[in-house]
Amino acid sequence: MTTTASRHPEDPGQLSFPRHSARTQRFTLGAPRAFTVSPDGERIVFLRSPSGTERSNRLWVLDLVRGGAERIAADPGALLGGQGERLSAQERARRERSREGSAGIVGYATDASVELAAFALSGRLFTAELRAGTARELPVPGPVLDPRPSPDGRHVAYVTRGALRVVGAEGDGDRALAEPESPEVTYGLAEFIAAEEMSRSRGHWWSPGSDRLLVARADDAPVRRWWIADPAHPEQRPAEVAYPAAGTPNAEVRLFLYALDGTRVEVAWDRARHPYLARVHWSSDGAPLLLVQSRDQRTQLHLAVDPASGATRTVHVDEDADWLELLPGVPAWAPDGRLVRIADEGGARVLAVGDRTLTGPQLHVRAVLDIGASDVLISASAGAEAAPAGSGAPGIGDIQVYRVNELGTERVSDGAGVHSAVRCGAITVLSSTRPDRPGTAVRVLRDGKELAKIASHAATPGLSVRLRLAEGGARRIPCAVLLPTGHREADGPLPVLMDPYGGPHGQRVLAAHNAHLASQWFADQGFAVVVADGRGTPGRSPGWEKSVRDDFTLALDDQIEALHGLAGTYPLDLGRVAMRGWSFGGYLSALAVLRRPDVFHAGIAGAPVTDWELYDTHYTERYLGLPTENADVYASNSLVHEGQLVRPADPARPLMVIHGMADDNVVVAHSLRLSSALLAAGHPHEVLPLTGVTHMTPQEQVAENLLLLQVDFLRRSLGLARS
Numbered sequence: 001m002t003t004t005a006s007r008h009p010e011d012p013g014q015l016s017f018p019r020h021s022a023r024t025q026r027f028t029l030g031a032p033r034a035f036t037v038s039p040d041g042e043r044i045v046f047l048r049s050p051s052g053t054e055r056s057n058r059l060w061v062l063d064l065v066r067g068g069a070e071r072i073a074a075d076p077g078a079l080l081g082g083q084g085e086r087l088s089a090q091e092r093a094r095r096e097r098s099r100e101g102s103a104g105i106v107g108y109a110t111d112a113s114v115e116l117a118a119f120a121l122s123g124r125l126f127t128a129e130l131r132a133g134t135a136r137e138l139p140v141p142g143p144v145l146d147p148r149p150s151p152d153g154r155h156v157a158y159v160t161r162g163a164l165r166v167v168g169a170e171g172d173g174d175r176a177l178a179e180p181e182s183p184e185v186t187y188g189l190a191e192f193i194a195a196e197e198m199s200r201s202r203g204h205w206w207s208p209g210s211d212r213l214l215v216a217r218a219d220d221a222p223v224r225r226w227w228i229a230d231p232a233h234p235e236q237r238p239a240e241v242a243y244p245a246a247g248t249p250n251a252e253v254r255l256f257l258y259a260l261d262g263t264r265v266e267v268a269w270d271r272a273r274h275p276y277l278a279r280v281h282w283s284s285d286g287a288p289l290l291l292v293q294s295r296d297q298r299t300q301l302h303l304a305v306d307p308a309s310g311a312t313r314t315v316h317v318d319e320d321a322d323w324l325e326l327l328p329g330v331p332a333w334a335p336d337g338r339l340v341r342i343a344d345e346g347g348a349r350v351l352a353v354g355d356r357t358l359t360g361p362q363l364h365v366r367a368v369l370d371i372g373a374s375d376v377l378i379s380a381s382a383g384a385e386a387a388p389a390g391s392g393a394p395g396i397g398d399i400q401v402y403r404v405n406e407l408g409t410e411r412v413s414d415g416a417g418v419h420s421a422v423r424c425g426a427i428t429v430l431s432s433t434r435p436d437r438p439g440t441a442v443r444v445l446r447d448g449k450e451l452a453k454i455a456s457h458a459a460t461p462g463l464s465v466r467l468r469l470a471e472g473g474a475r476r477i478p479c480a481v482l483l484p485t486g487h488r489e490a491d492g493p494l495p496v497l498m499d500p501y502g503g504p505h506g507q508r509v510l511a512a513h514n515a516h517l518a519s520q521w522f523a524d525q526g527f528a529v530v531v532a533d534g535r536g537t538p539g540r541s542p543g544w545e546k547s548v549r550d551d552f553t554l555a556l557d558d559q560i561e562a563l564h565g566l567a568g569t570y571p572l573d574l575g576r577v578a579m580r581g582w583s584f585g586g587y588l589s590a591l592a593v594l595r596r597p598d599v600f601h602a603g604i605a606g607a608p609v610t611d612w613e614l615y616d617t618h619y620t621e622r623y624l625g626l627p628t629e630n631a632d633v634y635a636s637n638s639l640v641h642e643g644q645l646v647r648p649a650d651p652a653r654p655l656m657v658i659h660g661m662a663d664d665n666v667v668v669a670h671s672l673r674l675s676s677a678l679l680a681a682g683h684p685h686e687v688l689p690l691t692g693v694t695h696m697t698p699q700e701q702v703a704e705n706l707l708l709l710q711v712d713f714l715r716r717s718l719g720l721a722r723s
Contacts, residue, residue: 017463017521022703024052025101027514030457031440032060034107035431037424038114043130044429044444044454045073045114047105052459056104059117061130062444064427068452074128074135076104076121085122088143090189096664096694097195107146111153112208116169118147118156125158127169138171145189146202150210155260157188157204157213164188164204164215166260177213177258184221184242191218191251193244196665197618198278198326208284212259212307214267216277222249228664232691241664246613246620246634247627253277255290257310265310269303276618278326286333289315297323297622302331302339315339322546323622325349329368340371344542348383351376351404358404364541366399370423375405377412377423384541396469396478397511399539401430412448418512429454433512435467440514465513465520472532473565477558478509478540480516480531481570482523494528495576495718498563498592498600502534502555503584504545504623509533518707522580525711526720528572534558549623550630552637556591560599575601576718580710582606583666583695586658590639590674593653594646594683602717604710606658607666607695610639610674614667640677648681654717655685658706660693686713 123143
């Protein structure tokens with residue numbers, strides 16, 4: 001296959017959508033994010049790049065005392081003197097785990113009063129005085145990772161070369177608190193599994209009194225080593241990666257309490273039974289609080305820590321026959337000392353405070369956003385027993401923000417869309433994306449009344465999404481349908497492109513314009529695009545999510561049910577159906593053409609997991625158990641087993657396989673083994689290796705041409721005229 005990439009003018013208004021989307025990182029650059037509200041209600045700190053095409057974030061302050069005026073607190077260009085950034089291998093890995101594609105200041109932390117911010121830039125440590133608007137570098141050894149000021153603003157803790165160090169906020173007294181005993185040990189950082197699968201991106205936590213820290217120690221020595229080479233550069237050594245594949249040892253994680261003089265006490269719990277340190281919470285409302293999980297993730301303990309001895313006591317135990325989901329913002333203490341958690345009870349995902357459940361089956365709680373003295377701020381979607389449309393309950397693809405207390409539930413966000421919030425005291429920063437307009441609107445509210453707006457510099461897509469949200473099939477599968485711009489009923493049925501993620505933690509059907517831009521672009525190439533969130537995807541009910549226990553192939557069944565369920569309403573040509581997807585969606589696409597060639601006539605599998613024994617422990621074992629105990633389950637969910645296709649397709653349908661050669665999450669071995677099995681079976685396929693590309697594809701030309709090549713493949717495979 002050959003393609004010629006055209007030269008595009010630099011005028012953004014004349015760029016092709018693929019190039020414009022790639023250059024703007026899917027229209028996310030220039031949008032404000034990472035908000036922090038000061039307790040006095042005077043300042044909001046956030047990150048934003050200067051325009052929709054500039055990657056380097058600046059640190060900003062919105063001054064509410066001065067009428068909502070914005071000012072720059074730290075500018076990477078000025079701080080680095082115009083020099084380019086240089087990232088350490090550990091920093092690149094941290095950004096890969098968080099799917100961070102921007103540059104400049106990509107994260108920061110503040111003291112309790114939000115007077116001082118600390119951040120790493122090009123491996124160096126900087127602080128910003130947020131009232132004065134001044135920033136400076138602290139002279140410390142690097143490369144610096146994850147700096148965090150103490151709550152009183154007098155010290156900054158940071159990690160370098162596996163050691164946790166502390167320096168005075170004025171740059172004095174730099175010293176190591178915890179130093180690694182071997183090259184495999186790190187102090188103060190999240191291990192691979194925590195960062196990739198548990199959404200725990202940090203490994204050290206200050207005490208409310210600023211006199212000590214909880215510090216995670218991760219030892220990768222037990223973890224199996226893999227080697228990732230760059231075939232385009234045979235002169236370079238392969239990169240060594242500690243990768244805990246399903247059924248193999250994890251890193252050993254311990255937790256210590258360190259005083260500022262370096263003395264330490266180990267936090268004790270039964271790590272043999274509950275090896276996963278999933279959450280750590282330390283506030284002035286109670287003792288240090290841990291959430292630890294068993295390896296099978298069917299049991300988890302909420303543990304309170306005695307800071308003097310390191311002993312723990314069990315506050316609450318959760319058990320589930322399938323698995324326990326980790327959710328943002330919990331566990332935590334309420335100001336009155338009660339435990340705040342999200343629980344699966346009575347077939348619903350609910351908010352629990354102490355021994356009381358505060359929400360019911362009408363809402364599916366997604367996250368705790370803030371815990372106040374009189375209420376809890378949450379995000380939620382429609383639950384299994386949602387009220388009918390028009391009642392104020394969330395609709396298809398909606399995620400709303402609510403205030404909850406013993407007196408009831410009050411919605412904070414308004415209108416269809418995907419909403420989130422950050423709150424401190426009376427000030428709420430509400431971010432809203434909507435189905436009928438591009439971008440994200442950010443409003444600042446005080447007691448529900450708008451005070452200011454935070455401007456977005458994100459580029460306008462130049463592509464209007466014609467979003468239709470619907471339910472398909474007997475299971476009422478949430479779907480998004482996108483037709484070509486200007487399509488008329490008289491134009492007849494269209495070839496269908498199923499465009500799912502389709503798996504756990506990957507909701508694609510959202511009431512948001514920009515979430516469907518790429519799907520609309522594919523639709524405008526002459527397809528009816530269907531995005532379906534079947535069983536296993538989040539946002540509906542615990543039972544919906546946990547239906548895929550031991551059987552990922554149910555996700556494919558639901559794609560087919562949604563397709564056939566929508567065919568009576570929308571112009572879908574069921575004789576020409578393809579699927580494209582990335583990661584789990586790539587697995588699903590390959591599964592579609594291999595298992596159901598009677599329905600799917602072509603597939604595009606991007607970075608697919610093809611053999612679940614090659615994927616990581618915490619994710620895979622949650623759904624499929626241990627390979628040694630569930631060998632048949634792993635075999636039935638695999639695309640390749642013992643080097644052979646599992647139930648090869650007849651007739652064979654064309655498949656394009658795309659994979660980044662530098663991917664350390666879904667390693668390229670998945671696609672290479674699939675291609676080998678396809679070749680042995682005589683199955684037509686194309687392989688597109690992406691040199692130097694990881695699980696993300698941030699490179700502008702690569703991202704653009706990937707879309708163009710996919711359209712070309714789909715047209716050829718479905719017998720459409722090539723444009």
